[in-house]
Amino acid sequence: xxxxxxxxxxxxxxxxxxxxxxxxxxxxxxxxxxxxxxxxxxxxxxxxxxxxxxxxxxxxxxxxxxxxxxxxxxxxxxxxxxxxxxxxxxxxxxxxxxxxxxxxxxxxxxxxxxxxxxxxxxxxxxxxxxxxxxxxxxxxxxxxxxxxxxxxx
Numbered sequence: 001x002x003x004x005x006x007x008x009x010x011x012x013x014x015x016x017x018x019x020x021x022x023x024x025x026x027x028x029x030x031x032x033x034x035x036x037x038x039x040x041x042x043x044x045x046x047x048x049x050x051x052x053x054x055x056x057x058x059x060x061x062x063x064x065x066x067x068x069x070x071x072x073x074x075x076x077x078x079x080x081x082x083x084x085x086x087x088x089x090x091x092x093x094x095x096x097x098x099x100x101x102x103x104x105x106x107x108x109x110x111x112x113x114x115x116x117x118x119x120x121x122x123x124x125x126x127x128x129x130x131x132x133x134x135x136x137x138x139x140x141x142x143x144x145x146x147x148x149x150x151x152x153x
Contacts, residue, residue: 087138
């Protein structure tokens with residue numbers, strides 16, 4: 001299996017640029033990372049978060065609102081390249097996600113701050129959101145990922 005399973009270093013580096021196209025997988029990854037962040041090392045096995053209750057929030061949305069206090073500073077090509085990055089995703093209650101829609105980070109941040117998900121709550125401090133912020137968050141998530149899924153070889 002040594003030839004198949006990546007080292008922690010290789011896994012961390014790959015995770016730093018990972019994108020996720022399947023929402024159910026992104027919710028699973030974020031749930032595991034949330035548990036790792038909270039120090040819940042052996043969580044009770046639960047089915048994947050019900051999307052009717054917990055939704056996958058794209059901080060920088062696929063179809064951003066380019067109005068005032070929106071995403072006017074982000075080029076459409078950047079949106080297309082980065083909106084599926086795991087560092088751009090968060091868990092959020094469905095009701096709240098519907099309310100904030102494709103608004104800018106200044107409007108979304110207070111809602112994030114009230115989240116019961118610690119990784120989402122941390123986003124409540126953000127006043128800007130761009131490539132650098134996505135990459136920074138993704139590096140932090142990569143560190144959690146190596147702890148959550150260590151190479152035990």
